[in-house]
Amino acid sequence: MINWLTESEALHYSEPLQKRFGMADDWLGEHRLLRFGSRRIYMANRHLQLPEFQDDTEIEGIGISLLRVHSQAVPKPTFEGSAYLLQHASKNVLALTTEEAELARSATPFSLADERAESLERGFILMHLHGVSFGCATFKDATVTSYFPKRYSHYNAMPLT
Amino acid sequence: MHALNRYQDIVDDWQLFMAACEQPLPATIWTNPLRTSADELEGWLKRYQLDYQSIPYIEGGFEFAHDAPVGRLFPWHAGWYHVQEGVSMMAAAILAPKSGMRVLDMCAAPGGKTAQMATMMAGAGMVFANDLTLARIKALRGTLNRMGIANVISTVQDASKIADDWQQFDAIMADVPCSCEGNLRRNAKVLNKRHNRKYLTQLQQKILLNAFARAKVGANIVYSTCTFAPEENECVLHEVLTQLEGKLEMTTIDLPGAQAQAGLTYWQGQSLHPDIAKAWRIWPHHNNSGGFFIAKLTKVAA
C-alpha cells in the first residue's frame, strides 16, 4: 500500500533534516515523501501517478528509501538517502581522509582533532570522500561512529592513491 | 561453438566474429548524471590508476579490461555509475526517452536499461519497470536506491497481458526474454542451453503486439534481444509488421559511434519485410561487445 504523506506529515520528517544539515527550503525539489510497507520513508518524483490497476499487477516498489522511522528528534537517513542529502547539505558534513574512509567503511569509530570537531554538532552527520558519499554517522565527544552497511563493506577493491 | 555455424552466411566478417567470441568481454560502466559528471568520475578512475577508455556511443560510458574491479570501487556504492554491458546500453540510448515522458519498460529486470532511461529523463516523468518475476525485479530496487533514481515504479505482471488500465505510454522498451546467444563471451555455456524456440518466439510476438497496444500514436518502441537467432529477431518483426501494416513502422536508428549490420530481409528461404533492414544486428566484433539485436519502431496509427 502506497501512502503519500500529507504536507504536515512530510514536514514532521523533512524539517528536522533540513535544520540538521542546512538544506535550502526546496531541498526536496520535485520529490514527495511516502510510506510503503516497512518502517521507512521513501522519496519519489511528485508527478508520479499510479493507474488503478484492475488486473493482478503487483507493485513491488516506488521511489527510493530516504530515512528510517524511529522516535529520535532527527530521523536517521538511510545509506542511500544520505547520498541524496549530501548533494544538498551545507552543515554537519565531514570530508573524510582516505584513512578515515577505511575506518568508516569497516564501521570502526575514530576521533577527530579539535578544529574539525568544532565544525560539527552532536548527532547525525554525513560523510564523504572527495564527494563520494559514505553514508551517515553519529558524532559524539569528538568521535565518529559510522553506519556503513555491511552489504557494502567489502567495497574497496584497490588501494587509493 | 558449432551452434554458431548456422550464422556463417549472415555474419559480415566470420573471421573477426569468431576471433571476438574467443575474447573475454571488457568491463563497462556508465556515469549517473543525477550524482556526478563523467569528468568527476574520471578523477576517481585516475585515483585508482585504472586503464580505461571512453565508449564512443554512450555519453559518460567507460570501458576497462575484463577483470577490472569496477563493481567494487567506492564511487559505485554511492551510485556514481552503473556496471552494464556496453552493447546493452545501446537500446536505451536509441529509445532516448525525454524528461517528463511516461515510459514503459516491459521486461525490466535486473534493470540496467530502466536505470539508464530514468537518469536520461533527469529524474522527471515516470518509468514503469515491469517484469514477470518478483525476485528478479527486487534486484532493480537496490540499483534505484543506490543511484538515487526516484521516478520509477516497479511492477510484476506478464508483459503480454499489460492491460488498458495502465494507460498509454510515450516510449516503450521491449527487451524481451530470448535464447541469450549474444552473452557467449560472458558465459560460453549459453550456446548449449536448449530453448523452446516456438514458445519463445510466440511470447516475443505477443509482447511486441502488446507494446503497440500500450503505445500512444507517435510513440517509439524499441524491440531488442541479446540473441543472434533471426527467428527471435527479424522473423518476430516480420510477423508483427505484417499484422500491423500501416500502423507500426520501422524507424532508422541513429547512434553515432556505434557499429552494426543491417537487419536481415531474407532468412532460410523466406523474404522478410524490407524495412527490417533498418534494424541493427550487432555482432561481437563490431564494438568489442556481446551480441545484440535492436529495432526501433514507431506507432503511426491506432
Ligand SMILES: C[S@@+](CC[C@H](N)C(=O)[O-])C[C@H]1O[C@@H](n2cnc3c(N)ncnc32)[C@H](O)[C@@H]1O
Ligand atoms: C533480457 S532480460 C531483460 C533485461 C533488462 N531489460 C535489463 O536491461 O536489465 C528479459 C527479462 O524478461 C523477463 N520475462 C520473461 N517472461 C516475461 C513476461 N512474460 N513478461 C514480462 N517479463 C518477462 C525475465 O524475467 C527477464 O528478466
